[in-house]
Amino acid sequence: MxxxxxxxxxxxxxxxxxxxxxxxxxxxxxxxxxxxxxxxxxxxxxxxxxxxxxxxxxxxxxxxxxxxxxxxxxxxxxxxxxxxxxxxxxxxxxxxxxxxxxxxxxxxxxxxxxxxxxxxxxxxxxxxxxxxxxxxxxxxxxxxxxxxxxxxxxxxxxxxxxxxxxxxxxxxxxxxxxxxxxxxxxxxxxxxxxxxxxxxxxxxxxxxxxxxxxxxxxxxxxxxxxxxxxxxxxxxxxxxxxxxxxxxxxxxxxxxxxxxxxxxxxxxxxxxxxxxxxxxxxxxxxxxxxxxxxxxxxxxxxxxxxxxxxxxxxxxxxxxxxxxxxxxxxxxxxxxxxxxxxxxxxxxxxxxxxxxFNTTMQKSKITEINAIVDSFNKMEISLKKLLETEKKLAEANIKIKNERLTAIGELAASMAHDMKNPLGTIRSGIDIIKRSLGPSKDMQDVMKRTERAISRISHQIEDVLNYVRVTPLDVKPMMIKSIIQSAIQSVNVPKNITIEFDGSDAQINCDERKMEIVFINLILNSVQAIGNDGGTITIRIRIRDNNVMVEIQDSGQGVPESIAADMFKPLVTTKQQGTGLGLASCKNIIEQHGGTITFKNDPTIFSVFIPRDLRTNETI
The missing domain is CATH 3.30.450.20 (PAS domain)
Structure with a gap:
């Protein structure tokens, strides 16, 4: 004061x-x-x-x-x-x-x-x-x-x-x-x-x-x-x-x-x-x-x-x-x-x-204030030297970090790409073995577990590729409901989980393949959150001004408050077998479309806002 x-x-x-x-x-x-x-x-x-x-x-x-x-x-x-x-x-x-x-x-x-x-x-x-x-x-x-x-x-x-x-x-x-x-x-x-x-x-x-x-x-x-x-x-x-x-x-x-x-x-x-x-x-x-x-x-x-x-x-x-x-x-x-x-x-x-740091304090007619001025000028010189040193250190650290991240990203993309071909071969081999085996229940169970393991590895590889690989958008008019239904068919939804739609269909300009990846991740998260107890997934479609809003709500237990603020950061996950890149990939894709994605608990709702007027007939 x-x-x-x-x-x-x-x-x-x-x-x-x-x-x-x-x-x-x-x-x-x-x-x-x-x-x-x-x-x-x-x-x-x-x-x-x-x-x-x-x-x-x-x-x-x-x-x-x-x-x-x-x-x-x-x-x-x-x-x-x-x-x-x-x-x-x-x-x-x-x-x-x-x-x-x-x-x-x-x-x-x-x-x-x-x-x-x-x-x-x-x-x-x-x-x-x-x-x-x-x-x-x-x-x-x-x-x-x-x-x-x-x-x-x-x-x-x-x-x-x-x-x-x-x-x-x-x-x-x-x-x-x-x-x-x-x-x-x-x-x-x-x-x-x-x-x-x-x-x-x-x-x-x-x-x-x-x-x-x-x-x-x-x-x-x-x-x-x-x-x-x-x-x-x-x-x-x-x-x-x-x-x-x-x-x-x-x-x-x-x-x-x-x-x-x-x-x-x-x-x-x-x-x-x-x-x-x-x-x-x-x-x-x-x-x-x-x-x-x-x-x-x-x-x-x-x-x-x-x-x-x-x-x-x-x-x-x-x-x-x-x-x-x-x-x-x-x-x-x-x-x-x-x-x-x-x-x-x-x-x-x-x-x-x-x-x-190019300013200096002028002398005053009051002795006590002059003492403060002298101390201030000395502090200014010291701060200037300190900030210059910290700036050089920060620039060096950023350069090293960027180089390391670039190398890690390239290595991860290369490894993920190299792993996809062997997984395809393994999946084909499993199909042949299944057709060759007799009606042995034990062998059938082993094959099903093996297929689920292969699917889980494939999904994690896709998460890595989707996060580190940024490709141009292939924008074209699409009906949002058809993209969501295609995503549902790509997810193994248990019979004890019901999916309900609310709202009328709407047309948007988007990259169909990337938008489907977004909804596959969100619906898969809801299925995993509900688990074996059964429940309901509600998908709402609304038009808000020049945006289409899609809300995906599930009856699961929700996300712990300790990680809720970091939900869309890479490597953040509540699942022991997850990569922590799914929601980060979703955020990247939505932002590439000029939209936003938000999350809230009680109940668990992911809200996606997508502009309707994205340019068509050209890649972005």
């Missing part, structure tokens, strides 16, 4: 250690800030929801007290006496008002003293809060007929309404927030039973409370939190927005609504490039009010929380940049005075390794 790199890495590690420590401190501070903001927002949204439930419960209680006023009881009892002998359905009237809408109640009810009192109550609320608290207020008797109207419009008879049936059963009716077309606003329906001193139902009072009043305190809390850059949202149990950014029922929902599964919690939501905290709580009611299962939410962008940490992040970045620049500067200075001379020496060493 270069000294400059080492220095650079050391300084960088020191800077990175500092940066990582600061970074984790920064991350810890950010996480703590998020936790603090989450707890604070959770407490605020919980208080907002409690205040809202308390406010709604207070409204329900206030109007329940109005329903118990003595004057209302007296008027209801009086109306019940008047209606006791009257068919209510027959006296319903509908009188148009000044706006064109129908006012479906009796004219007497509209101008009654009780109606006037109810209107005063409505006006008192309006004057106190400076907005409409009640959209609709009326009282019915026990028959469901309107007897007094304080605000809004209403049908005369109410006994078919669901809320009236609830009050008839002496229960307070609390409806849902619904849009009221008559008033172009959302409102909450409340209905109270009016009971006499004996707790008997004598009538009911119905009120529509405006959304502006229901969310009055809620909106005030929202305005306070908005100054802290927090967005407050109110959802119903279906996820629809009830209030957000000063708007009632804006008509959309929150995409993260499905994640609000707990009663209260704070989650982190990412929307594009923005990430914000969402603290929420569900309504649980107050006292007798069970709540609407609304969800109050505080959204706060995390960038607001992290504003105080921007300076810290900036200082970390500046420190890191200064540290890296310092490391680079020190590395460059060291490189100029130390690393550059060493780099030049490295280049000269590379040239020296490539055999260029």
């Amino acid at each position: 270069k000294i400059s790199y080492l220095l650079f890495i050391s300084i960088t590690i020191l800077i990175m250690t500092y940066t990582l420590h600061t970074y984790f401190t920064y991350e810890f501070a950010i996480n703590e800030a998020k936790k603090s903001a989450s707890l604070r927002n959770q407490a605020q949204v919980t208080n907002i929801m409690k205040d809202l439930d308390r406010y709604i419960d207070g409204r329900i209680s206030n109007f329940n007290n109005i329903a118990q006023v003595r004057q209302i009881h007296e008027e209801v009892i009086k109306s019940n006496k008047q209606f006791s002998d009257v068919d209510v359905q027959s006296i319903q009237t509908r009188t148009p008002n000044s706006t064109g809408k129908k006012i479906p109640f009796l004219q007497e009810a509209q101008s009654s003293k009780l109606s006037s009192d109810l209107r005063e109550i409505v006006n008192l609320y309006k004057n106190e809060y400076n907005y409409d608290v009640v959209s609709e207020l009326f009282v019915t008797n026990m028959y469901g007929a309107n007897i007094a109207l304080g605000a809004g419009t209403s049908d005369y008879l109410q006994n078919d309404e669901a809320w009236w049936q609830v009050t008839k059963n002496k229960q307070v009716y609390i409806g849902n927030i619904e849009y009221q077309e008559d008033y172009n606003d959302y409102a909450l329906t409340l209905a109270y039973p009016i009971l006499d001193e004996s707790d008997n139902f004598i009538g009911s009072m119905r009120i529509l409370i405006t959304m502006e009043d229901l969310l009055h305190d809620f909106v005030n809390d929202v305005d306070i939190l908005r100054e802290s850059k927090k967005n407050v949202v109110l959802l119903n149990d279906d996820g629809q927005i009830i209030f957000e950014n000063g708007n009632y029922y804006p008509g959309n929902s929150k995409q993260y609504f499905s994640h609000l599964t707990d009663h209260s919690n704070t989650i982190e939501i990412t929307d594009g490039d923005h990430s914000f905290l969402v603290s929420y709580v569900r309504s649980i009611g107050f006292k007798d009010f069970k709540g609407f299962d609304w969800i109050a939410i505080i959204e706060q962008d995390q960038s607001v929380i992290l504003d105080d940490f921007n300076d810290l992040r900036t200082s970390i970045l500046i420190s890191s940049v200064i540290g890296v620049v310092t490391a680079v500067a020190l590395s460059l200075i060291l490189s100029y005075f130390v690393t550059n001379p060493l780099k030049k020496m490295s280049k000269l060493t590379t040239k020296l390794g490539q055999g260029d």
Whole structure:
């Protein structure tokens, strides 16, 4: 490793250690800030929801007290006496008002003293809060007929309404927030039973409370939190927005609504490039009010929380940049005075390794490096003399080896050629003796052993001749399958060995006789590998681009890994009676055709690749 790199890495590690420590401190501070903001927002949204439930419960209680006023009881009892002998359905009237809408109640009810009192109550609320608290207020008797109207419009008879049936059963009716077309606003329906001193139902009072009043305190809390850059949202149990950014029922929902599964919690939501905290709580009611299962939410962008940490992040970045620049500067200075001379020496060493001994190392300004330069120059002179001596020795050894190999090859070829003729004579003599002998089983066995010995010697002689004798190729178009089948017929394949073909035939340009020698050797090797146990030899023929691939696979025991790498070298064999030249001859012949031969174990497969476009009609 270069000294400059080492220095650079050391300084960088020191800077990175500092940066990582600061970074984790920064991350810890950010996480703590998020936790603090989450707890604070959770407490605020919980208080907002409690205040809202308390406010709604207070409204329900206030109007329940109005329903118990003595004057209302007296008027209801009086109306019940008047209606006791009257068919209510027959006296319903509908009188148009000044706006064109129908006012479906009796004219007497509209101008009654009780109606006037109810209107005063409505006006008192309006004057106190400076907005409409009640959209609709009326009282019915026990028959469901309107007897007094304080605000809004209403049908005369109410006994078919669901809320009236609830009050008839002496229960307070609390409806849902619904849009009221008559008033172009959302409102909450409340209905109270009016009971006499004996707790008997004598009538009911119905009120529509405006959304502006229901969310009055809620909106005030929202305005306070908005100054802290927090967005407050109110959802119903279906996820629809009830209030957000000063708007009632804006008509959309929150995409993260499905994640609000707990009663209260704070989650982190990412929307594009923005990430914000969402603290929420569900309504649980107050006292007798069970709540609407609304969800109050505080959204706060995390960038607001992290504003105080921007300076810290900036200082970390500046420190890191200064540290890296310092490391680079020190590395460059060291490189100029130390690393550059060493780099030049490295280049000269590379040239020296490539055999260029005409280079010399120049002196440096640093004493220690000059000592290295002197040693280097002396080493260069010594190496040059040594390599020249070794080169002369190597050339002499190669010359002697080539001469010896040439002589051995010529002698081997001559001996093999001279042995072929006597073997032919012996084979002919054996045939004559076999025909002359009688049916003696012992003599027949002796003749068969003799023939096998002659065949084995002939095969070894052919191996020697095929390896040492390189003759030109006689190339002509041939079908590869016919060459393989001819090779099979030349090999004594035992009956317990099955040969299978896979793939279609293909035409190649090759020397038929030499290619047959290749497949004879490969098939004979497979037969000998399987032995007496029996097995299968599979021959596959495939076309790969511009080559024909022939794979010969056998079910034998395979080749020991110790000699697998040297399979195609001469004199390498696993058989006691083999010459070790068969596969070497195969490799020579395949390479003479411009192809390749490979081998692999498990299972044993020899793969031969032969070009299809070898030139024809001429010898090579």
